[in-house]
Amino acid sequence: MSAAQFEARVTANTRLGGGYFTLELEADAPTPVAGARPGQFVMLRGAWGRELLNPRAFSVLHAEGSRLAILAKPYGVGTRRMWALRPGDPMTVTGPLGRGFPDPDPDVRDLLVAGGVGLPPLHLQARVAAAAGLADRQELYYGGRDHHDLVLLHDFAAWGVAAHLATEDGSLGVRGRVTAALAPRLAQARANHERVRILSCGPTPMLAAVRTLGLAHGIETLLCLEENMACGFGVCLGCAVPVHGEKPYRYCCTDGPVFDAREVRWP
Amino acid sequence: MSAAQFEARVTANTRLGGGYFTLELEADAPTPVAGARPGQFVMLRGAWGRELLNPRAFSVLHAEGSRLAILAKPYGVGTRRMWALRPGDPMTVTGPLGRGFPDPDPDVRDLLVAGGVGLPPLHLQARVAAAAGLADRQELYYGGRDHHDLVLLHDFAAWGVAAHLATEDGSLGVRGRVTAALAPRLAQARANHERVRILSCGPTPMLAAVRTLGLAHGIETLLCLEENMACGFGVCLGCAVPVHGEKPYRYCCTDGPVFDAREVRWP
């Protein structure tokens, strides 16, 4: 699905608690973002004049026809402005960009490991799987600081996707990091020769821990990475990802954002 | 009345036609701008981040208690943003600044000569005079390109201030420039030894013509000038006005914006 740049308007900006919000946008006509795979992203820019030049990257949470939604949290100056957007405000969208996760596979269990604003790709993967009747092939492992950090849980419940929650303060699910919940599951899968793969998106330290676990258990691990992006379509070369192999870098926006954990040059 | 800086919210942004709009603002508590004289101004700045640094100057159109209103027209980047403001949007206000016109005087006729966004000081002068029962000592000479360029006429009518209108296309009042309407009035005043003075605000070419007329007739002429301003309170030295006398410049924001036409160093 080739990408396009188009104008859209905010139709809703919903505060979810914990600082999270979903932003829903609508264009005048159906857009190619409706065909986005889980893990693909859009570049968004508001009417920011000459102060903020570059758009910001957001994973597609959901898209259909002329509509699309993302999940975000105020972080720096761009996301703080997005937090304050109101219905009717204009945004410029470019997408869908990048390569997403593989399709759900009836023969494989997807262990969806999410943290923070890394939820959208896994939320969309679960949605797609559920629509294909493969909800029971998806298991969500979702961690955060506290219960405010875990959002959109009802969707997984509605789709019939099992959710394993972890919070650092124990206010929801098991107490601890998401990897604590994941580790025994990987051991079990290995013991049972079960075909599983890890699909993960979240803060980089979490991804690093997931990667270490996945590699240790010899389980296919796909990481959806974040890098600072100026363009999102392969021209600025800002979004280099350090990789093993012939060349030291690949590009988050065009080669990723989904990378095989083995490829990523992390310790 | 000493100036203050305070936060306010837009309560109304009213399109008047011809590109003009009035912006009404309200602060949490009464502000010193309520005591502004006609010709005094405020510096306004929206939530413009780091792109536009400096506030913009606007004559006080009306102020009472915690409320104030200005009249404007989209011109450059700042006024274009103001055009798009909506109720609830925040603005930072500093004012009242500068020195305004003299009080209405029962023994003198004020010939209020206005053009474009130069109307507010004269509108406020007429309002003040009317409140003091001196509406009949005020005469408005108001010119524009066409009838869209002449706004808020009903106020003058309500106050009982006579209005002499001129449009370049003849669509309202006499055809021609406002000076064409003013010139015979000055001749008449001189012939009758009538005590009149000119109070004028508008585009610089108009002010230059008014000044020439006033000087030619030996009539006291007060011009409310515009200069690029960064601060509005006398520190940047950006708003120099060329004057005759010992020093080549005075400052629009602190010495003005109202200057005696004789003082201004124009040809």
Next chain:
Amino acid sequence: MTHRSPSARDPASVELACEFGPLRLQSPILAASGCFAYGQQFAAFTDLRALGGISTKGISPLPRHGNPLPRICETAGGMLNSIGLENVGVEAFLRDKLPFLRELGVSVWVNFFGTDFPTYIDCARSLGNVPGIDVLELNISCPNIKHGGIEFGTVPEVAHRLTRACVEVSAAPIVVKLTPNAADNVAMADAVRQAGAMGVSLINTITGMAIDVRRRRPRIATAYGGLSGPAIKPIALRMVHQVATRFPDLPICGMGGILSGEDALEFLMAGARCVQVGTANFAEPGACPRITRELRALMAELDIARTADAVGGLHPWPPEAEMHDR
């Protein structure tokens, strides 16, 4: 909304085509080096054939992998980059990238650099004699590589020698891209002009820094990077104007923070014969064609018939005594 004077002429009658030294460009709006890669990615979004030309990512004799990450961050009205001149190298460029560019029918500017005299000259020789390359843009100004780059761009005598050496081995005309980090751009322009440069491009990015106070470290891994975007436009316009005023016959390609047709026209009026659009392409793949449309409309409004008529010719301010009519 705002009262705009109605167009003084039909926008369709505005002639954007212009000359840049011996070159004929169909429009003065080109894409800037490092901000357009080798053009392909833009084909999906926009019609590349409307451009005046494309300046490629800087090419070196051998491929380069670039700098460690993070490589970019945003600042007020600008961005810092420290890409490190990552590029595919001469050989892969000629094989994989040039055919696509040549096909477009727009003027092809190949931005290039070396790390010392021999590699610069090698590069000029390999690229400067290939059909379909219209200009070699000699980059003596990249702040992001350790060797070469900046020192070539700040000492007039060195720039002179380097330019002369490249001119001698290249059939394609050489346009030297000057760095704003030099003390005196006029002296630099003079040096390369006398060495046979056909023209100059200015400006490249300005060395800058940003700090993440929470992590107490620079925002980009190399600490310093190149500042681009509207933040630098006033500096770029001043430099273009200085050089154009001093050397009215030297073709100048102006750039730095162009986001709109009006920005482009500012550069033309400052004395540039054509301009490049850089950072704007990242947010908006269709930036160049939009800016071209805006320039055309603005020239029509201001009754400027041809690009050449827009170049230079700034009016001085009248004496203060006559300023009442501004």
Next chain:
Amino acid sequence: MTHRSPSARDPASVELACEFGPLRLQSPILAASGCFAYGQQFAAFTDLRALGGISTKGISPLPRHGNPLPRICETAGGMLNSIGLENVGVEAFLRDKLPFLRELGVSVWVNFFGTDFPTYIDCARSLGNVPGIDVLELNISCPNIKHGGIEFGTVPEVAHRLTRACVEVSAAPIVVKLTPNAADNVAMADAVRQAGAMGVSLINTITGMAIDVRRRRPRIATAYGGLSGPAIKPIALRMVHQVATRFPDLPICGMGGILSGEDALEFLMAGARCVQVGTANFAEPGACPRITRELRALMAELDIARTADAVGGLHPWPPEAEMHDR
């Protein structure tokens, strides 16, 4: 809204007081020259006693009337000014302005300049031996006057001689304000340091231009003016960092685009011992006290006990292989 780590310490416990060479400042936040006049106008809006100090408008031996208008215009994230160093002159300054400043109890920096060696020295002598003046800030960097100004600021040997001559006649320590228009700020800093300057201020404005395309003329009457504001912050930070890295013992007063406490902290971490706030004062007469409050809160959040602990000490980026924990 955003999750901020709760303050690591009580903001009230943060010690803003700091040393700048022999001076003790009660806060590292000063008001910048030319952006605060002589202080009086701000008294109506804000408590001046909370400042670390005030740098006055540049003073010359005789009063100056400044440049023709228009003198200012805004650019993306910045503004251009060409005030032309208008000032009341030494005599009126000492008589009418200094008493007010001295009363405040904050450190008084008198920014000064001449048009040639004798007038510079004259000025240093008249101002440098007056009680209540804590620093003479030697402005060798103003782009807006025809004579003096820029040439003094770009040639290290000239700056050295000028600084030495001023140091010799002034009891007050001399801080030299360097210009970003020089090729090599490190060389300039070295030259004035060796000439006996107590410290350096950087940066002054950068020469820039803006064009009104509709009137086809420069936006300010002198065509070129000085660019200030957030647009130049990355350039200023880089220059402060370069000089601080090279001369860790030389006190640096950093400035350029500071609008917030976080901006100020960036300058401290780049190596400045104190900072000045310029353009921000125009929009917000209370900018300096607000920035001071923000700096205090941010230092508390980051568990920085004293201003001195905020200065310098940037962490380098870890090798890429360890970057996953960023």
